[in-house]
Amino acid sequence: MKTNKERLNDILDRLGTISYIKLEKIPEIDLYMDQVTSFMEEHLRKAKRNPEDKALTKTMINNYAKNNLLPPPVKKKYSKEHLILLLFIYYYKNLLSFHDIEQLFRPITEQYFNSSAEPSLSRIYEEVFSLEDQQMERLKADIQAKFQASEETFADFPVEDQEYLQLFAFISELSFDVYLKKQMVEMMIDQLREESEADTSETRKKR
Incomplete structure (x- = not known):
């Protein structure tokens, strides 16, 4: 059985292999549905928890369009901008509801999708991920600090119990961190929704 230190090293090694898809890797030409799913499968395989899981399926893409997360394809083809939005959705979907993602995406899709407005959707994608290495x-560093803190817990317990209890403490600390950040994101999206509804109400009053 692995020690907690060995588990941590495995996690850090795997994190080092995960990266966002660079903008230049995203095709400039429009793709059919099967080509889109193949592209995602090839470039997101390292981020999957289980090798047999699908990064993206036709059903998922159709659901995103149905829930206003993704503009419809043109003549059954998806543009580079569609792929950029699908990548954002991929990172958000395990954290936020469709309702929240739709609220977050609305200004992006309304102002920058298939538009000559600046910044372009490509530029937005590049800017968002430009700090990836620093992040x-x-x-x-944060994971290692949390691990070291967990190693100091349960010091007065029998040695045979410490390993698992300290691992439990470490996982709990990571989970609470995710919980708090998820709460923050949801609060900001709720603020955006309230502001959007207030703007809509004000516009109606002026008519």
């Missing part, structure tokens, strides 16, 4: 280093 990964900060994440690893």
Whole structure:
């Protein structure tokens, strides 16, 4: 059985292999549905928990369009901008509801999708992920600090119990961190929704 330190090293090693898809890797030409799912499968395979899981399916893409997360394809083809939005959805979907993602995406799809407005959707994608390397280093440092703190818990318990209890403490601390950040994101989206509804109400009054 692995020690907690070995488990941590495995996690950090795997994190080092995960990266966002660079903008230049996203095809400039429009793709059919099967080509979109193949592209996602190829480039997101390292981020999957289980090798047999699908990164993206036709059903998922259709659901995103049905829930206003993704503009419809043109003549059954998806543009580079569609792929950019699908990548954002991929990162958000395990954290936020469709309702929240739709609220977050609305200004993006209304102002920048298939538009000559600046910044372009490609530029937005590039800017958002431009700090990825720094973020990964900060994440690893934070994980190591949490691990060290967990190693100091349950010091007065029998040695044979410490390993698992300290692992439990470590996982709990990571989970609480995710919980708090999820709460923050949801609060900000709720604020956006309230502001959007207030703007709509004010517009109606002026008519």
